[in-house]
Amino acid sequence: MTILNIAVAGSTGRMGRVLLEMIAESSDMRLSAALDQKDNPFLMKDAGELIGSPCGIPIKSDFVSALPGSDVLIDFTRPAGTLAHLAICRNAGIKMVIGTTGFSAAEKEVLKAASEDIAIVFAPNMSVGVNVMFKLLEVAASKLLNDYDIEIVEAHHRHKVDAPSGTALRMGEVIAQTLNRDLTKVAVYGREGVTGERAAETIGFATIRGGDIVGDHTAIFAGIGERIEITHKASSRKTFAVGALRAARFLATQRNGLFDMQDVLGLR
Numbered sequence: 001m002t003i004l005n006i007a008v009a010g011s012t013g014r015m016g017r018v019l020l021e022m023i024a025e026s027s028d029m030r031l032s033a034a035l036d037q038k039d040n041p042f043l044m045k046d047a048g049e050l051i052g053s054p055c056g057i058p059i060k061s062d063f064v065s066a067l068p069g070s071d072v073l074i075d076f077t078r079p080a081g082t083l084a085h086l087a088i089c090r091n092a093g094i095k096m097v098i099g100t101t102g103f104s105a106a107e108k109e110v111l112k113a114a115s116e117d118i119a120i121v122f123a124p125n126m127s128v129g130v131n132v133m134f135k136l137l138e139v140a141a142s143k144l145l146n147d148y149d150i151e152i153v154e155a156h157h158r159h160k161v162d163a164p165s166g167t168a169l170r171m172g173e174v175i176a177q178t179l180n181r182d183l184t185k186v187a188v189y190g191r192e193g194v195t196g197e198r199a200a201e202t203i204g205f206a207t208i209r210g211g212d213i214v215g216d217h218t219a220i221f222a223g224i225g226e227r228i229e230i231t232h233k234a235s236s237r238k239t240f241a242v243g244a245l246r247a248a249r250f251l252a253t254q255r256n257g258l259f260d261m262q263d264v265l266g267l268r
């Protein structure tokens, strides 16, 4: 069996720690590098200590010297961090799984350009359920057409720094594309005061932040006399980590190109 060497950026973060656990449990993968920021309090500590099982891999911040020998870097950090790591991976020919959200349109173009040289899976949500939900949204939007008002509601833990979530935005993109609308023109991000009546083709977004909510997403199609709600609720970050490891295995077969979880899961 070929063993995949996996490096983890943001290894001390919420997703980073779950990834360390899942890699340790995978017989076809080994942790080749655990990385984080320069001022991180866990630097040079054994990464395995974070998950209660020392593994001899110290947490480092120098990506350039730590990455050679890795097949794939899995990155769940922040856009600025991911873009810095991307430049190093592109140079070193190391593939990437990117779960970070909150990129601007211009930053997404940088990811696309890098994928000319390396293979990248970039997805705002790595769970199977959410990716199947994207397909359900296509079906719902294509059947309900313009007779139903569409609102997207998402809820996450108190530590989340970007809003709406990357998943909510992708839900909006999927629905807008199915209905031939331009999300940049029809999106309404929150409402306050005397807003006037709802404009017919808008897609509204509402954000809830609190406690330890892992990630809830609902698309509401509200018509006259009825509504459909399509909801996904994540109850563990393991669902995202399992998807990220699946994406890393998928990348073993790709030389370059930009992919998402629809490609990894064969849902296109």
Ligand SMILES: NC(=O)C1=CN([C@@H]2O[C@H](COP(=O)(O)OP(=O)(O)OC[C@H]3O[C@@H](n4cnc5c(N)ncnc54)[C@H](OP(=O)(O)O)[C@@H]3O)[C@@H](O)[C@H]2O)C=CC1
Binding pocket: 009, 010, 011, 012, 013, 014, 015, 016, 036, 037, 039, 040, 041, 076, 077, 078, 080, 081, 082, 098, 099, 100, 101, 102, 123, 124, 125, 126, 127, 166, 240
């Ligand atoms: N695609 C998916 O399926 C999912 C995506 N996400 C996304 O992943 C990202 C991380 O989420 P989460 O793990 O909860 O966040 P955390 O804040 O728990 O972890 C982020 C990690 O990245 C590090 N980091 C922060 N900024 C930088 C930077 N500029 N350069 C390098 N490293 C940095 C942090 O280090 P330090 O602590 O030192 O700041 C920390 O170790 C978010 O964008 C989130 O939306 C989350 C879950 C699922």
Ligand SMILES: O=C(O)C1=N[C@H](C(=O)O)C[C@H](O)C1
Binding pocket: 101, 124, 125, 156, 160, 164, 165, 166, 167, 168, 214, 215, 216
């Ligand atoms: O920050 C999180 O936690 C999550 N972020 C992703 C997003 O922004 O869509 C995915 C998931 O919902 C958890």
